[in-house]
Amino acid sequence: MKKTLIVMALAMGLVAPASAQQAQKRSVEVAKEQPSGKGAEIKFATVTHDFGTFAEKDCPVTYEFEFTNVGTEPLIIHQAVTTCGCTVPNYSKDPIAPGGKGKIEVVYNGRGKFPGKFKKNITVRTNSKSSSVTRLFIEGDMTADK
DSSP states (O other), X not given: OHHHHHHHHHHXXXXXXXXXXXXXXXXXXXXXXXXXXXXXXXXXXXXXXXXXXXXXGGOOEEEEEEEEEOSSSOBOEEEEEESSTTEEEEEOOSOBOTTOEEEEEEEEOOTTSOOEEEEEEXXXXXXXXXXXXXXXXXXXXXXOOO
């Protein structure tokens, strides 16, 4: 009985990876069949902004990342998030028509935090056909109030 169970387990161990490879091949083939010219496509004017040197008393500082939907279908921003509470992104939840423009406003408020150089990233998730995730960066050097 134990031998039968061991043989069956080994057989399943060999069949499962082969099945997964077949499924992966099928998904690649389906992706190749889909027309590549359709879909939303986000294009940012710039993905990095340097605030330079500024005083802590000047916080918060703000920058707007401008983008265009260069695709053929409406662009939807699903999410814009940061890893730090001192950086807050604001964006429109409305779909952006093909050829339309939009902005993601990023507010940095390091007041009362550690002064000095910083570099923060904002992760933007969209329905863009080429890359559903884009990273935006803000950086600068905040000097302490005296």
